[in-house]
Amino acid sequence: xxxxxxxxxxxxxxxxxxxxxxxxxxxxxxxxxxxxxxxxxxxxxxxxxxxxxxxxxxxxxxxxxxxxxxxxxxxxxxxxxxxxxxxxxxxxxxxxxxxxxxxxxxxxxxxxxxxxxxxxxxxxxxxxxxxxxxxxxxxxxxxxxxxxxx
Numbered sequence: 001x002x003x004x005x006x007x008x009x010x011x012x013x014x015x016x017x018x019x020x021x022x023x024x025x026x027x028x029x030x031x032x033x034x035x036x037x038x039x040x041x042x043x044x045x046x047x048x049x050x051x052x053x054x055x056x057x058x059x060x061x062x063x064x065x066x067x068x069x070x071x072x073x074x075x076x077x078x079x080x081x082x083x084x085x086x087x088x089x090x091x092x093x094x095x096x097x098x099x100x101x102x103x104x105x106x107x108x109x110x111x112x113x114x115x116x117x118x119x120x121x122x123x124x125x126x127x128x129x130x131x132x133x134x135x136x137x138x139x140x141x142x143x144x145x146x147x148x149x150x
Contacts, residue, residue: 007043008039008042008043010039010040010043020040021043021044021047022069022070022071024036024040024044025044025047025048025051025070025075026070026072026075028044028048028095028113028114028115029048029051029070029075029078029079029083029115030072030074030075030078032114032115032118032119033112033113033114033115033118034112034113034114035100035110035111035112036110036111036113037103037108037109037110037111038097038099038108038109038110038111041097041111041113042097044113045095045097045113048094048095048115049092049093049094049095051066051069051070051079052079052083052084052087052094052117053092054066055079055080055083055084056084056087056088058080058084058085062080063076063080066079066080078119082119083115083117083119086117086118086119087116087117090116090117093116094115094116094117095113095114095115095116096113096114096115096116097111097112097113097114098111098112098114099111100112
């Protein structure tokens with residue numbers, strides 16, 4: 001019987017599962033999208049929604065609550081300062097999953113989970129930096145070294 005058992009176990013004990021969720025959520029917040037299995041994506045979807053909803057308040061207490069779970073200052077700042085203001089109009093459903101197909105090794109369904117409210121600031125800054133330089137990056141080939149036979 002599953003009395004008072006919430007969510008998927010994912011063949012892990014409590015501490016391993018908690019560490020897995022923190023790691024996945026930190027990566028999702030920092031990078032904007034991650035590629036993972038469908039069951040893991042479904043497991044973290046609700047947690048991400050709760051964290052972004054807390055971040056909408058923008059108070060110091062909200063930062064503390066998010067930081068207590070994530071334990072990553074960069075992810076906390078990104079939620080409160082960049083993602084939450086973009087998601088002010090949404091009530092929920094801050095993530096989107098896209099099926100990518102089955103993994104070759106064990107046939108597990110792989111998905112890409114991404115934030116709907118992605119901050120576009122970083123991409124614009126990178127484009128501006130390359131445009132200001134006016135140069136394209138050139139890939140230079142290193143000379144091949146000859147290995148001596150011993």
